[in-house]
Amino acid sequence: MISRKEWEELRKKEKILKKATEILRVEEKDLPRVIERFKREIKEMEEKLQSL
């Protein structure tokens, strides 16, 4: 088992993750993929904006 301190550290991280997923309204497990998608789309949009 882990210590209370380590557990509290995990709870803290859990809360941070929850907050982040609430912004995008996605499931936690999907968050890395969604971030990737946004980054890719931003890049694509920037390229398009430059070409216009």
Place this chain on the structure above:
Amino acid sequence: MATKKELIQEFQKNPDRYWKVKLFDELGFKRRQCKNCGKFFWSLKDQDVCNDSTCRSYDFIGKPPTKKPLDIFQTWKKIQKFFEDNGHAALNRYPTVCRWYPLYFTIAGIVNFYRVDEEGNLDWEVPANPSILLQPCLRFNDIPNVGLNSKSFTCFGMVQQTSFFNGKEGYWKDKCIELDFNLLSKVFGIKPEEINFIEDAWIGYGAFGSSLEYHVQGIELGNAVFTEFAGNLENYREMKEKVIDMGAGWERFTWITQGTPTSYDAVFGPVVEKLKKKCGIKYDKKFFLKYAKISGKVNLDEYADLKVVLEKIASQLGISVEELRKNIEQLQALYSIADHTRALVFAIADGGLPSNVAGGYNLRVILRRALSFIDKFNWNLGIEDVADWHISYLKKMFPELEERKEEIEKVLQAEINKYKNTKERVGRIIQSFAGRKISEEELITLYDSEGITPEQLGIEVSSDFYSKVTERHMAEKKEEEKVLLDVSNLPKTKILYYDDVLKFKAKVLKVSGNFVVLDQTSFYPTSGGQEHDTGYISGLKVVDVFKLHSVIVHQLESCNLKEGQFVDCEVDKKRREILKRHHDAIHIISGAARKILGYHVHQHGAEKTEEKARIDITHFESLSEEEEEKIEDLANKIVEKSLPIKKYVMKRGEAERKYGFGIYAGGYIPSRVLRIVEIPGFDVEACGGLHGDNTKDVGFIKILKTKRIADGLVRIEIKAGEVALDYMKEKERILKEVAEKLGVKEENVPEAVKKLFEDWKQKRKQLKKMRKRE
């Protein structure tokens, strides 16, 4: 099953055997037949009409036949002293919310002693013999009569005189009637010639017997039931231990000593006067007195149609039905509010909760009925105030009501708010029916789904409307059983799982397809919400384990076993440990929820699987994040405290006396012995599941989510120990991955995500704008 009527007819073939007692001969009581109702009764006086309220008026109103007026406390004191002086043990009251027998509420004093044995039959749990107690009871089948016939209540005190007679201990009919007669005549000073004993019978819960109701001047004060046969009229046996079950009306005894127009005026202390003043009720006292005297004839169970009953009474009083209504409806409403609120006070104090589930529904019905009356007459009255008046009056006898006052107010307030919300929807609903008549079925559905009363819609319903609604929810809880194979000839399986046995040998007793029964097993069957064990029997995978009566059945993936063969068995240790931890964690969460949210929190259901566990608790609203955190924190404090998890096998009665009825957290248990699981000073429950030895072994508990799954029910999902740790580590991993992708520190992830999202939205907007320009 014979009806009560058939039973009486059968007993009437030999009335002396079933109803005559020594006292009747000694004092000269004669058997007579009432020319009005046809019932047989015993009296000293030569009378051709019996003393039942349907046959005569309440003659004691204005001129009580007793020595002096008594309030409810003095009445009980006198009764208790009399029975104690006559060798009865005085017992404390039981809760009004029944957790020890498959009924939602304690509907009679005798229910206190009802239990279910291992075979599912009625069993008895008797702390003393003979005994006397005052039991507050709740019944919801008589709602329309409350306030109308001057004597009906949804919450009433039953004076319960009980004797179990086996030839050595206790007493039987002669002594019972002698005691009851002396109580009436010597203690209360009622003249013997005023007393009638009316022949009746009782049947229910697999037992039956004759009974004698005692009536004085138009009111039934008590009913002594002589339960002596088990079974039904077609197939019965005489019980070895016969039961005297005498239930008398605490309110009625008080009423007859005071001779007030209604029993409500006599028993609610200052509450009725306060209500009259607060609501500004004005009524014709002389007229009401005339009505009250004959109001006993109102019995909506028999007549069902209120209009017909009122017509009869109006014609007797020589006025129109409209005039009658006008004169009584406000008082009826006021008395109903007083009664319904007192019922709610007792029920909530005992852990009941108005809701849409189980018995909670009945509490909602009466609260909304009371609120509808307030709306109808536009009274400036708060139910919480009425509850407070009742508590102040009753606290000297029931101090627990005062102790739980704050919680009672909180629960009432939450329920009143829900009622107000439904009121706002009323207009919309009326429109949706576009002027057509709403059928009774639709009204019941509206009540069930939206909680909207017919009164709120301005619709007058038949008097049995609320009975129909509540009956839907009053049915005894029955468990469904799926019989997959015949185990009737097999012996009870010897259980090894409580000793933590993981490897064992056993003999195959029965094989049917892939189903196998062994002489002994350590495979835990799915029960009490805990999933079954898995493992191997002779190398064959165990995929399911369940219980059929007292036989445990194993379902294998495939089976080539033969009956009589000996097999080596092994339980999956990892799964077993996780299930145990989840079960421990659910007990801890249950205790924590009760401590954080209140006494009304009870387990409605639970499930413990390998992946996670859940508990459904009774609570009136969704949990806030703060409440969730408090519950989780307290649960983890209990884990860290390293408290022992003690398991005992105890006799049922001993466990009840030691721990109270809170042990039936998950409902009644059909057994004479109980397995008690105790976390000292924190939680104690009767539980047949598997548990560890110390809270520290559970590991940290994580609440995954909470959700209001029905009105009055909240589901809490958890993970515990390694499973919880894996879950949290996965979150940690995701956060790390996201932080890396965003190139920020973990604590800055939300901010970075927000920035990214804004950036994405802005770019999209720009692009759209540019495209438009093109």
